[in-house]
Amino acid sequence: MGPVIRWVVLALALWGPALAQEWRLYESRGHTEAGPGPWRYTLSPRTKEAQELWRRLAEQYRDHLRAGYRVDLGAWRVYFRGGVLWLAPHCPGADNPACYTFGALPVEKGRQDRFLLELGRLLQEGLDRARATGGSLTLSRLFRVELPRGAPPPFRASPSGWRP
Template sequence: MQLILLLIPWLFGLGLAQSWRLAQSQSTIRTTTLHEGSAWRYTLSPVGEEAKALWEELSSQYQALLRAGHRVDLGRWRLYFLGGSLRFEPHCPKATLPCFTLAGVAYEPLRLGGFFHELDTLLGRALSEAQKKPRASLTLIRLVRLELEEGRIKAVKPFGWKP
């Protein structure tokens, strides 16, 4: 039984190997008060042809759902419009496949589970790191950009599409 429990993460690892990349960079910002500060940028993007094709299909459907007023579940987070503003809030305490909006994508559950698991893990890591910085942005390519100040999300904006 213990061997099976140890193999499950390993099997997920095979299905998601290198599906997502988290890039981190820092830049100097000059504000209107001429104070300089550094801002951190975290960018999450798919890697490899299969992951890019899957994310292109999913993100297009997610954009359509958001435009239509529906929510999009991204594991431990939920994305939706309320009063004309895009919101990004906690959703599931633990990311499992039912905690993601599948949007009718036809993929093997193991492959899709691994893809989403890696997305959730890196999104959580990036958000945690961004919250430790005075200023930061977190971008999930083709879907959303979060702007953070002093650990709090100040703005949530569509990225790569218009509502």
């Protein structure tokens, strides 16, 4: 590998995470008189541009779900079965754009790929944390799932910000 390629790879490794931070995972915990409450994790877009892209994608995803289709979000799949919204394992090795449901939007495919890959990574991280501590995970505009500590999938979910 030549010196120029090494510098490019190093620059991408160092700057890649900083450039691709369109999502954020909030972690919070309420407190009551009885002591600490359950953990809450919320996954939402960070920038105005990301918020607008997610708003349009989430609208399409909700329409898919209402019509009886599934929505693939990397390692996880959201779908209705028996009138209940479910979140189930889907695609191992979710670093593949083929593991995602893409929106019909006037957005460059590479841009949507990066956006969804980051969403998938943080969704997995949030679910791992929620399963480890017990609590809830909300993906803004799409679903909320309550997870007892160590619960195995699939997870029963509820719509977040919309009605089926």
